[in-house]
Amino acid sequence: MNSALSIEQQQQLRRLLENGLPLTSRPYQVFAEQINSSEHAVIEHVQGLAEQGLFRRFGIVVKHRALGINANVMLVMDIEDERVHQVGEALGEAPGVNLCYRRPRRPDWPYNLFCMVHGRDRQAVEAHVLELLQQHNLQQRPHHLLFSTRAFKQRGGRYNQTGTI
Amino acid sequence: MDDLCLRMLDRFQHDLPICAAPYQAMADELGCTEDDILQRLTLLNERKALSRVGPVFEHSRAGASTLVALAVPEVRIEEVAAQINAFDEVNHNYLREHNWNLWFVLTGPSREHLDQTLEKIEQLTGLAPLDLPMLTAYQIDLGFALGKNSQVPT
Numbered sequence: 001m002n003s004a005l006s007i008e009q010q011q012q013l014r015r016l017l018e019n020g021l022p023l024t025s026r027p028y029q030v031f032a033e034q035i036n037s038s039e040h041a042v043i044e045h046v047q048g049l050a051e052q053g054l055f056r057r058f059g060i061v062v063k064h065r066a067l068g069i070n071a072n073v074m075l076v077m078d079i080e081d082e083r084v085h086q087v088g089e090a091l092g093e094a095p096g097v098n099l100c101y102r103r104p105r106r107p108d109w110p111y112n113l114f115c116m117v118h119g120r121d122r123q124a125v126e127a128h129v130l131e132l133l134q135q136h137n138l139q140q141r142p143h144h145l146l147f148s149t150r151a152f153k154q155r156g157g158r159y160n161q162t163g164t165i
Numbered sequence: 166m167d168d169l170c171l172r173m174l175d176r177f178q179h180d181l182p183i184c185a186a187p188y189q190a191m192a193d194e195l196g197c198t199e200d201d202i203l204q205r206l207t208l209l210n211e212r213k214a215l216s217r218v219g220p221v222f223e224h225s226r227a228g229a230s231t232l233v234a235l236a237v238p239e240v241r242i243e244e245v246a247a248q249i250n251a252f253d254e255v256n257h258n259y260l261r262e263h264n265w266n267l268w269f270v271l272t273g274p275s276r277e278h279l280d281q282t283l284e285k286i287e288q289l290t291g292l293a294p295l296d297l298p299m300l301t302a303y304q305i306d307l308g309f310a311l312g313k314n315s316q317v318p319t
Binding site for chain 1: 177178180183199232265268295297
């Protein structure tokens with residue numbers, strides 16, 4: 001990508017973006033001042049990153065626990081390889097499923113499909129998961145509900161290992 | 166949380182315009198003032214309910230990532246969780262109800278970097294990590310519906 005920013009400025013901007021926009025009228029102007037560039041060049045660069053598909057989404061990132069969404073379960077299932085894509089697509093579109101990923105099985109780990117379901121409390125989430133399994137005819141497949149009981153760390157990923165802020 | 170705050174959260178966990186005055190753009194769409202928006206975001210931030218405003222990077226394009234689990238003996242949970250948290254590559258470190266009880270995501274610039282990090286973790290903790298990289302994503306939107314169209318089970 002042609003950018004008005006030097007490689008170093010691009011890396012600095014990347015770290016600033018990972019920490020989020022300042023809550024002020026002209027956030028990109030603040031970034032521009034921090035990396036010795038112009039607001040226009042910064043916005044153009046961020047738009048370029050978006051066009052390249054580097055962002056999964058762009059907007060407000062909430063901490064769900066602080067919003068009263070206290071129960072979070074990782075539903076793991078062992079689904080036959082022949083139909084894991086079909087089941088994954090269906091569960092991915094189901095209400096209340098925030099993430100649905102296929103991952104490898106391991107010698108000590110028999111499950112290949114992972115769904116995250118969040119809700120206000122444990123009973124609600126458990127009931128919702130059972131309903132999902134029934135609707136998709138998956139009760140008989142080996143599965144397990146891994147509720148989270150503590151969050152030790154919750155933040156966005158850092159991809160650039162050249163330093164932290 | 167008032168109605169405007171819910172509408173803001175439901176609308177702008179994705180597709181926030183990348184422009185000089187993004188909070189004004191939010192205000193224009195929601196029919197309020199930029200100050201209304203900034204006040205609510207500041208309040209969410211003070212209540213520790215706001216992680217940030219900005220991009221969620223696409224793991225596969227922005228570098229490498231993997232989901233990792235450790236089977237940590239009960240008495241070592243605090244110690245090992247702190248050791249894991251200290252890695253800059255780690256985010257979303259959770260205790261879960263299973264023999265594999267500590268679950269976290271590793272992100273880094275490359276798969277090689279993650280392999281090195283996994284080795285360091287094994288050396289440091291004496292525990293063999295379960296390495297579960299994503300093979301296929303069927304649903305990756307991390308936004309939460311919170312308002313009246315919420316699908317969050319209650």
